[in-house]
Amino acid sequence: MTDAELPAHISALIDQPQYEEAGDFPVERGYIWTACASVENGNPLFWDDAVAAELTGGPIAAPSMLSTWFRPHHWAPGLETQKLPLQVHFDLKKELDLPEAVMSDNTTIFYEPVRPGDILTTCQRLRSVSPEKQTKLGTGRFWVIDVEYRNQKGELVGVESWTGFGYRRDAA
């Protein structure tokens, strides 16, 4: 298969904003502490209010938590199907009939600090889809998806870029 065979409706999505939405809940400190605890991050910026006041004008979230604020609840009242994080990735798997997928690369650029109480908004942009390639996992395509995060004032707080590989396992 060649790149020319990438379906036109997929090519048309490249660089287009998709899934613009607000987070399900405000940024909150309990999750910040849980995240720091998970990696034993003792940075006083997240644990000591005096240090946070001195350096950042008050508490902030660990910058690496950007995607945490957009991962949907595992369950919520009235939710009939579970929402998926990085929906564009799952759309590509379905549209290109590539049942398996892995993430290989992540690039995150951190802008304005995220603070408790912030309600972030996000959008996803498909940046590229490769021609079909054969790897040790199987045959499939690499794609790059950017996720842009803004706070309630419209300030850019971060941009994540994910490289995924959707594939079919090759017959043995």
Added chain:
Amino acid sequence: MTQTATRLLLSDVTVGDSLPSLSYDVTATTVVVGALATRDWRPQHHDYHFATERNGVKNIFLNSPNQLAWFERYVTDWTGPTGRVGYLSFRMIDSIFPGDTMVFTATVTNVETDELGCGWAEVDIAVKVGDKVCTTCKGRVALPTSPDDNPWSRRGETWVPQPRRGEDQKPRA
């Protein structure tokens, strides 16, 4: 809570410096806590049978957002709270499983002050299990240029966190 911490200055750093290594014994709890802390409910990060039977790997494994958190922690353990990470870019080569001892090491690859006066150190990080490199990462962190400087005070156009070589630093699949 009162706690003292290192506050690394740009002048403390030289290209070629090694960061202190970090060794950590990964358990199933490490993996599950990391997944839940990042709200990642996918079963390969908490369900042994799903991971082994569906994904074909030997156990549950560390998820990507949690690896990002580990890199942030590793860099700011070195810099202290005045270090402000601008950019992290990592490539996962092999999975990290319960029972592994993961070892973080890093080298400073660049030290500079940008046109806005912000000091930056760039580091190349590797996470190894035994002799196997599991994840590589490039990072860029702002450091105070003097004891009175605070990278966190930069806002808007005075904060330019993206790598100076643009897309060149992004690993490509």
